[in-house]
Every structure is written in C-alpha cells, then in structure tokens.
Amino acid sequence: MTPSSPGAAKRAAPDLCEPCAGIQQHWRKAPGHAELVQGTHHREDRGNGQASFTRYRCDRCGAAWEYENNKANQHAGWALLAH
Numbered sequence: 001m002t003p004s005s006p007g008a009a010k011r012a013a014p015d016l017c018e019p020c021a022g023i024q025q026h027w028r029k030a031p032g033h034a035e036l037v038q039g040t041h042h043r044e045d046r047g048n049g050q051a052s053f054t055r056y057r058c059d060r061c062g063a064a065w066e067y068e069n070n071k072a073n074q075h076a077g078w079a080l081l082a083h
C-alpha cells in the first residue's frame, strides 16, 4: 500500500501555465493572454448567425486553444483542445 502520491490532488489543470490556467472557458469575450500565438481561422454558418473560430497555441506551455466568436451564444468562447 502506498500513501497518496504527492501532487495527486492537483490534477485539475495538468501542466497548464499560469496564464492558461486562468483563462475562463466557455464564456463570451473572456480574455486570452499575451503568449497565445494565433493560428488558423475559419467560419461556420450556424442557424442563428455566423460563428468564427480561431486557433491559438500557447508559446509557454504548448496548450492548444480555440476561441469561438458567436454573438448569439453567451457560452461561446475559449475551449481547450489539447495539451
């Protein structure tokens, strides 16, 4: 039997850098941070309007993010894709 391993309790945001961990996900107009590097961009036609998606990659921790801009959706915003 091993006692609880150190660090096991804080797996909620594995290895995200501090600014990435501080990004509020799925909230319209939540800010990103200065070390995100902009990548590809595309648009999708939703029934209730256009949504645009922009990929970002964090220069510090390598996390992949996508930002959705959609006026009709209060919960469109940052989503963590992979890390």
Ligand SMILES: [Zn+2]
Residues within 6 Å of the ligand: 016, 017, 018, 019, 020, 021, 058, 059, 060, 061, 062, 063
């Ligand atoms: Zn980061």
